[in-house]
Amino acid sequence: MNLNFKHLNALAEIAIRAARKAGKHISETRPINVQHKEGGDTLASQVVTEVDQQAQDIILETLEPTFAQFDLALLTEESADDESRLAKDYFWCIDPIDGTLPFIESVPGYAVSIALVSRSGMPQVGVVYDPVEHTLYHAITGQGAFRDSMPWNLPEAGSKVRIITDRSVAAYPYCGKVATALNASVKGQGGAVMNAIWCLENPPACYFKFPKPEKGGGCFWDYAATVCIYNELGAIATDMSGKPMSLNLPESIYMNPFGILYATDSKLAQKIIALKETLS
Incomplete structure (x- = not known):
C-alpha cells in the first residue's frame, strides 16, 4: 500500500x-x-x-x-x-x-x-x-x-561541542580521543533516543558509536524515530561511513557492523568520520 x-x-x-x-x-x-x-x-x-x-x-x-x-x-x-x-x-x-x-x-x-x-x-x-x-x-x-x-528548528549553536552518548561508549578509548580532538565535553547517561534528542537541544553536539564485531550497537527501534526527526531538521543521522542508516536489513536488527552517527551539522559529522578513519 x-x-x-x-x-x-x-x-x-x-x-x-x-x-x-x-x-x-x-x-x-x-x-x-x-x-x-x-x-x-x-x-x-x-x-x-x-x-x-x-x-x-x-x-x-x-x-x-x-x-x-x-x-x-x-x-x-x-x-x-x-x-x-x-x-x-x-x-x-x-x-x-x-x-x-x-x-x-x-x-x-x-x-x-x-x-x-x-x-x-x-x-x-x-x-x-x-x-x-x-x-x-x-x-x-x-x-x-x-x-x-x-x-521546531535547531536552536542557535553554542561555542563548545558536546558528545552525548551511552555510558558504555563514554568509557571506550575512542570516545575520549574524539573528545580531545574536538575539544568537546562528554556526557554519558541516557539511552539512544534521548541522547539523540539532547544533541538537538544543545548544538553543536554529536552522538556516535564506532562499528564493532560484537553483536550490539543498538537496534532499528533505537534509531528509527530520531532519524526521521534529524532528517526533517536538516541535521545528520547516518552510519559511521556517512551513508544512510539501513533500518530494515534481513540478516540482523543490530547496528554494530556499521556504527551510528548523529550530529547537529554536517561539518561536525565530517570531522567525526575523518577521526574514525584515523583511530580505527
Missing part, C-alpha cells in the same frame, strides 16, 4: 496518542521486577522490567486498528521479530522504553519511541515522548519536525 501525506499525518496522530498514553503510564509507575534478557553486550541493552511490557501493550492497543487498515507490519523490542517487516510496505518500529537502565535508576534519559518505517528502511514518521520533561517530539517525512506540536 502506498501511503500519501494524508495517510502519514493520520498515522502520526495515532502514534502521538500512543506515545503520550505510554509515557503517562511510565511517568506514574516504578519498576518492581527487573530482569535480564538476551541482547547486546552491555547492561543497558539487557535489562527489562514489567513496565516495558506494559508500555508496549498500551502502544499496541492504540495502534491496533492501523495494522489492517494500512497493511502494516510490526517490529518492537519486547516481542520476537516475525520478519513481516521484510514483506509489508511499511512497519511500526517501537521501543516502549528506550533507556530502561536510566528508568530503573530514576534519572533522565529514557523515552518512548515509535516510528513508521518503509520496507526500504527509511523512516516516514518519528515520534518520541520524554516522560521526565513531558515533551513530545515528532516528524513526518517532507512535512517538518515538531516539538510539542509546534514547528
Whole structure:
C-alpha cells in the first residue's frame, strides 16, 4: 500500500496518542521486577522490567486498528521479530522504553519511541515522548519536525561541542580521543533516543558509536524515530561511513557492523568520520 501525506499525518496522530498514553503510564509507575534478557553486550541493552511490557501493550492497543487498515507490519523490542517487516510496505518500529537502565535508576534519559518505517528502511514518521520533561517530539517525512506540536528548528549553536552518548561508549578509548580532538565535553547517561534528542537541544553536539564485531550497537527501534526527526531538521543521522542508516536489513536488527552517527551539522559529522578513519 502506498501511503500519501494524508495517510502519514493520520498515522502520526495515532502514534502521538500512543506515545503520550505510554509515557503517562511510565511517568506514574516504578519498576518492581527487573530482569535480564538476551541482547547486546552491555547492561543497558539487557535489562527489562514489567513496565516495558506494559508500555508496549498500551502502544499496541492504540495502534491496533492501523495494522489492517494500512497493511502494516510490526517490529518492537519486547516481542520476537516475525520478519513481516521484510514483506509489508511499511512497519511500526517501537521501543516502549528506550533507556530502561536510566528508568530503573530514576534519572533522565529514557523515552518512548515509535516510528513508521518503509520496507526500504527509511523512516516516514518519528515520534518520541520524554516522560521526565513531558515533551513530545515528532516528524513526518517532507512535512517538518515538531516539538510539542509546534514547528521546531535547531536552536542557535553554542561555542563548545558536546558528545552525548551511552555510558558504555563514554568509557571506550575512542570516545575520549574524539573528545580531545574536538575539544568537546562528554556526557554519558541516557539511552539512544534521548541522547539523540539532547544533541538537538544543545548544538553543536554529536552522538556516535564506532562499528564493532560484537553483536550490539543498538537496534532499528533505537534509531528509527530520531532519524526521521534529524532528517526533517536538516541535521545528520547516518552510519559511521556517512551513508544512510539501513533500518530494515534481513540478516540482523543490530547496528554494530556499521556504527551510528548523529550530529547537529554536517561539518561536525565530517570531522567525526575523518577521526574514525584515523583511530580505527
